[in-house]
Amino acid sequence: MTRKGKLVANAAGRRVPMVVNGKDQAPYQGVDGFAPADAAKHGPPLRSCRDYPKTGDKRVADLRTALERCGVRDGMVISSHHHFRNGDKVALATLNAAAEMGAKDLMWFPSASFPCHEPVIDLMDRGVVHHIEGSMNGPLGEYCSRGKMRGLGVLRSHGGRWQAIQDGEVRVDIAVIAAPTADPFGNCDGSHGPSACGSLGFALADSIYADHVIVVTDNLVPFPCVPWQIQGNNVDFVVEVDSVGDPSKIVSGTTEITRSPDRLLIAEYVARLLRDSGIMRPGFSFQAGAGGIALAFVQYLKEMMQQAGVRARFVRGGSTTYLVDLLRAGLTDYILDGQTFDLAGVRSIASDPRHVPTSPFTSYNYHGKGNFASMVDAVVLGATEVDIGFNANVVTHSDGLLLHGIGGWQNCLTAGCTILALPSFRDRIPVIVDEVTTITGPSDLIDVVVTERGIAINPRRQDLLDRLRGSDLPFRPIEAIKDDVERILGGPPEKPTLSDEPVAVVKWVDGTVLDTVWRVPG
């Protein structure tokens, strides 16, 4: 294997490769340390209307025809998106069609992968797919972690994916956009149709920068498709299929609040923290995802906002029925929605102009003239591990196996107050450790760790500590919580043995390499 190239220590003290999949890399240089070279954004090839039908009808018979006409060939980069989450059928259909055509060594560039994409393992074994740059978990994560993938995995945040496409770091040859509703011209919308999923933001960069763009839909409407989230002017071909995905797995019917008393306690602490610190004030903003703790947090905060008569200017989601309730109750002016998690969210984004779809460009992209994430007052996130220096890990399990994608997690860290809400241990696995397995978020950006055994504030945030004086929340040094947990667990855990062989890298939001994921023996 050629993986054992030169490794250098970066600004986070982690050893990272200088070359990844044949491309030179810059090591991480600190949160805002890296200045991009004096360069322009990537430009896709110039196209002309002379080559497209004047009727605007870009339909072709099937995916295979569309891929043929895009000139699919060995080594190309094919992208797809996770708006349909675990119900997606389009990514596999695309890769399988390419396989039938004899394509080899493709790079699959999904915005995220899900358990439904497990058959890609077979495509990698057969040489159709060379490697994946995108989140990998479950069987795909294990495949990569065990060193079975030919290239290195590259894990990027949603904002980092936009940055990589925009900067030309990843040149997408063919983008395949699965659309709940589209017209023959290629305009697409995610908020209507039998497979409605809400926002199509993750596909926007691909539609702008890819060489070729194919739209696949199971709900073709006559031009114009209104509203359009993707512009048909960027689209080469439109393919109609029976089904783009399994609607029951695309969005949940309802998202559920945790019933675990430990997690409810954590959620309540987070809400009280926002109240007691004064972050919860008229015109404030926050972001919370769709995890059980985050949803419960929203419910607790809602009560406190009602009691105090406080209205937010905007909330960012991951929208769910709970955020929609805030909007309807007049507790926020807007929802800025990056992805939509349940049916209430889908209905709201389709019908309420105050519920606005956003993209990784507006929300997360670091190589732009600012983004929304850094304007949010507080964000509530999860993690698999956090260390006593306040570095956090979301991508690997403590045993080193790839477990989660980064999603928008890294991008959200720039919020005014970044809160990790975590149980202090899971089964017998401590969450607070001496040193995280993989750094996904640097300590400079992580402000508060809330556990059921107490709340630790990064000593760097003296201002926050001052504002919380007088609060009766259980504040404790992070080391004290760790010691408590280790006492309960019967001592510190043994260290897993990892190899010295990189299987993937974790990018920072600016494209530099933050950490390396090592092969797990076995």
Added chain:
Amino acid sequence: MSARGAAGRQGDDVRSDLHVAVELTRSGGQDIDVASRVATFYGRSIEHGAVTVLDALGVKHVRVRIDDTGALPFTIAARVEAALRRAGVERAGDARPARTVVTADPSPKTRLRRSRLYLPGNEPKFMVNAGLYQPDAVILDLEDSVHPAEKDAARLLVRNALRSVDFGAAERMVRINQLPMGFEDLDAVIPEEPDLILIPKTEQLEQVRQVHERILEIQQAAGNDRPIWLMPIIESARGVEHAYAIAKATDAVVALTIGLEDYTADLGVVKTVDGAESLFARSRLVNAARAAGVQAIDSVFGDVGDEAGLAAWARRSRGMGFEGMGCVHPRQVQVIHAAFTPSDEEIEKALQIVAAFEEAQAKGLGVVSLGTRMVDPPVVLRAQRLVAVARRSGRLPEAGRDGGTP
């Protein structure tokens, strides 16, 4: 033929527990095989935990197969011991884990008992975080929540939990089984110094005395005289009729409580949300407890999802004279505390009355008056008691700190 034994649980829905199968052999030493979700982190620790128990019970030749789902050390020790006992290892030996919790000062007889959180005695995963919800008490239950075939295993788990699990400021209670099985429970748990024993299905005072005598015997043998209080549970029509005698059975009784599932079954009526069918029994219990000078504690509210229903029940319960109730889920604790803690208005009024009383005392006046109203002695007494509850609930500074009233 070699003896076999097994204990604990395995399966996809099991967490923080383990299954242990042992086979006593004539040779071959201690052959231990561990499969665990957390083997990477605690594989050696799990094996060490098993060896410690084997050595303590003098088991030299044995095959042990462990399937673990992230159990903590006190659970591992309990399950290994249970499996060995079931395989017929009778040898006495101290296989208890090292005591890691410091026993707090004995709990005062009249301490606040607004909430008591039930923890099923054979379910380790709920135990370790129970103290975080700040109930006034936890109950490690060996009775109805434990399957009859698991009583032995639960007894070991509860014993180990009392040594290893930090329940915070909560009073540590154990609900034993009915006698005579309850005697075995007492033998296991009394050396671990619980604060209080709940006696189920109490119908007459002899049951209470028998439990009390057994506790004293065990304590005497151990040279320990830390008080262990008793809370009889009245769960039948007969028990209700004898409530006063039961409350007076020994000095160790600090409270009476009622079990409404069994009581309504005994009456042959359906238990309802407003509790009209048990109004008499509950009032009778309050009266008997008060007459005997002990606390009256209400039953549980079973519907965990119905927070409003619980709050309403608890408010009515306090209105009837109960001082607390049971919790079947941690989410109920704060709701119950809110209902059983005096409101700001109540506290304010009581403080005025107490102040007026003290002023009258200081002036040597026999009559206490507040504004234009005369305050009767029982009203003063009630106000004093309310202020005391407010202090113990943390709603007012403790007496002495502000130089206030008793």
